[in-house]
Amino acid sequence: MNRITSVEELKALLSPLAIYEDYLHLSQRGRRRSALCPFHKEKTPSFFVDTESGLFYCFGCHKGGDIIKFIEEIEKCSFEEAVSILARKAGVEFSRNRNQKETAEGKQREKLIQILSLSLKHFRESLKNAQENSPVKKYILERKINKQAIEELFLGYSGERGKLISLLLKEGFRKDECATAGILQEGKNGEYYEYFRERLIFPIFDLQNRAVGFGGRTLIGEEPKYLNTRETPVFRKRELLYGLNLSKDEIRKENRVILVEGYMDFLSLYTRGIKNCVASLGTSLTSTQASLLKRYTNNVVLVYDFDEAGKSAMERALPILLGQDLDVSIALVPEGKDPDEAIKLIGADEYKKRIENSMTFLEFIFYKYSKSNFISLEDKLKFLDDVAQNIAEINDPIKRDAYLNELSDRTGVKKGLITEKIEKMGKIHSVDRNLLNEKEFEIPEGEQLLIKALLSANNDYIKKILSIPEEVIQYLKTSSIITKLLNGIEITDELESRILAFVNNSCHDINGIKNLEGVIYRLKKDFLEKKRRELTAKLKEAKARGDNDLADIILRELSSTVANEAKNIENIRLELKESKDD
Numbered sequence: 334m335n336r337i338t339s340v341e342e343l344k345a346l347l348s349p350l351a352i353y354e355d356y357l358h359l360s361q362r363g364r365r366r367s368a369l370c371p372f373h374k375e376k377t378p379s380f381f382v383d384t385e386s387g388l389f390y391c392f393g394c395h396k397g398g399d400i401i402k403f404i405e406e407i408e409k410c411s412f413e414e415a416v417s418i419l420a421r422k423a424g425v426e427f428s429r430n431r432n433q434k435e436t437a438e439g440k441q442r443e444k445l446i447q448i449l450s451l452s453l454k455h456f457r458e459s460l461k462n463a464q465e466n467s468p469v470k471k472y473i474l475e476r477k478i479n480k481q482a483i484e485e486l487f488l489g490y491s492g493e494r495g496k497l498i499s500l501l502l503k504e505g506f507r508k509d510e511c512a513t514a515g516i517l518q519e520g521k522n523g524e525y526y527e528y529f530r531e532r533l534i535f536p537i538f539d540l541q542n543r544a545v546g547f548g549g550r551t552l553i554g555e556e557p558k559y560l561n562t563r564e565t566p567v568f569r570k571r572e573l574l575y576g577l578n579l580s581k582d583e584i585r586k587e588n589r590v591i592l593v594e595g596y597m598d599f600l601s602l603y604t605r606g607i608k609n610c611v612a613s614l615g616t617s618l619t620s621t622q623a624s625l626l627k628r629y630t631n632n633v634v635l636v637y638d639f640d641e642a643g644k645s646a647m648e649r650a651l652p653i654l655l656g657q658d659l660d661v662s663i664a665l666v667p668e669g670k671d672p673d674e675a676i677k678l679i680g681a682d683e684y685k686k687r688i689e690n691s692m693t694f695l696e697f698i699f700y701k702y703s704k705s706n707f708i709s710l711e712d713k714l715k716f717l718d719d720v721a722q723n724i725a726e727i728n729d730p731i732k733r734d735a736y737l738n739e740l741s742d743r744t745g746v747k748k749g750l751i752t753e754k755i756e757k758m759g760k761i762h763s764v765d766r767n768l769l770n771e772k773e774f775e776i777p778e779g780e781q782l783l784i785k786a787l788l789s790a791n792n793d794y795i796k797k798i799l800s801i802p803e804e805v806i807q808y809l810k811t812s813s814i815i816t817k818l819l820n821g822i823e824i825t826d827e828l829e830s831r832i833l834a835f836v837n838n839s840c841h842d843i844n845g846i847k848n849l850e851g852v853i854y855r856l857k858k859d860f861l862e863k864k865r866r867e868l869t870a871k872l873k874e875a876k877a878r879g880d881n882d883l884a885d886i887i888l889r890e891l892s893s894t895v896a897n898e899a900k901n902i903e904n905i906r907l908e909l910k911e912s913k914d915d
């Protein structure tokens with residue numbers, strides 16, 4: 334394998350667009366490519382990649398930088414880790430420059446990972462060497478866990494106490510370091526003991542396939558049944574999904590993910606050929622986990638336990654998934670108490686059919702109330718409460734409207750009443766709430782004039798507006814409306830229509846548009862000023878971190894921004910001169 338030593342060398346070997354494409358769906362927009370930003374919630378793309386420089390920038394959350402910065406952000410890793418991920422993608426080996434400054438934090442994480450990987454090796458060997466009549470072997474037999482599953486999921490066994498401690502100490506790790514990694518636990522008297530005891534071990538990997546924690550199933554009836562590694566600097570349960578390292582490519586390929594709750598559910602489905610599957614680590618689903626899934630697909634099928642606890646876990650997961658604008662459906666498989674049992678009973682083919690026939694979330698809620706025939710008002714109200722909570726989470730106005738229509742059709746309750754109910758629950762989205770009250774939504778005068786100019790259908794005006802750079806448009810408060818007007822897309826969104834009507838009826842003198850160039854220059858000026866301020870702050874930050882590569886990139890961006898600002902000011906000066914000469 335080729336060995337390289339500098340970041341510049343590595344960058345020269347990569348095609349930035351191909352790397353971005355690994356994570357995002359980019360569409361062409363002139364010299365730039367755009368996508369929905371993976372770092373913040375949005376409906377219209379404000380994430381841009383410059384095809385020539387390979388730099389990215391989001392006009393919504395203002396994250397930006399080069400491809401290494403992008404990997405740092407999206408994989409939630411350090412600079413060093415991002416470089417090694419990219420080196421792997423480029424098929425080269427990156428040997429770190431010895432005098433490269435390493436952060437204390439990076440070093441600690443590295444050490445914890447080493448401890449965890451050594452422990453994993455130990456757990457796996459313990460399982461291989463376990464006696465045939467040992468509890469772990471009996472359990473494996475009883476649950477029909479085959480050899481392939483043990484190999485593919487790197488299962489292990491924490492058996493005889495004391496062995497792992499002495500192994501780690503022999504390798505030069507301190508007891509307190511092993512405790513930080515979650516492998517040892519400090520007792521009351523300052524003694525350290527092994528955290529996992531007589532458990533079948535499910536290692537939990539991050540997206541770079543490094544073991545960051547473990548889940549352990551008791552073999553001797555101890556509580557809790559499943560014990561997870563405590564939160565550590567490398568094990569953040571709320572941000573991890575079990576099995577995603579194995580299934581992410583398949584999820585992207587199938588454009589769908591099957592979400593289960595437990596390790597055993599994942600194991601059963603995955604090893605029976607349902608490979609686009611992840612488990613939520615036995616805890617309630619978090620919005621970070623939901624947004625992690627969204628990187629790979631928009632379609633989630635929930636398959637939880639078929640009992641009351643499972644159903645209420647699904648109900649808790651629903652608004653979290655809907656809140657990320659994921660399309661959620663639910664597969665109910667009543668043949669077993671959990672997915673592990675069910676797939677064993679009905680077989681993988683039948684199980685796949687159940688997934689194909691999963692219900693939409695609205696159908697699921699109807700199903701829950703299937704015994705009620707909505708005759709009494711009380712029934713209807715309870716049902717609406719339930720469903721409104723979920724619909725309120727959906728950001729996409731078109732999708733939300735479709736659900737409202739269906740709900741109204743099926744219950745016979747007027748759509749207006751349901752909307753009112755959602756609004757009363759106070760859960761309507763903050764953005765929308767701002768938009769609901771036009772006075773609160775203060776549209777800058779310049780933007781109002783742009784919209785008026787677009788509505789006037791005057792070709793000269795439209796030509797001038799078309800010359801505004803995309804990034805300036807994206808920065809505007811009303812960018813979505815202006816983009817739609819420019820592209821001749823009909824405005825169907827209720828709130829946007831209201832803004833449009835508001836601007837159209839506002840009392841701005843149409844003569845204000847005569848100096849449309851002046852308006853555009855001022856908008857550009859605001860944009861460039863804001864960008865300069867942001868870049869300056871970022872530059873400071875990068876320098877403080879000692880990230881010279883990033884500082885260089887920002888500096889380049891900054892100088893071109895300043896140059897544009899100067900040009901813009903010059904244009905305004907000329908414009909003023911011309912109008913005086915008139």
Ligand SMILES: [Zn+2]
Nearest residue numbers: 370373391394
């Ligand atoms: Zn963003």
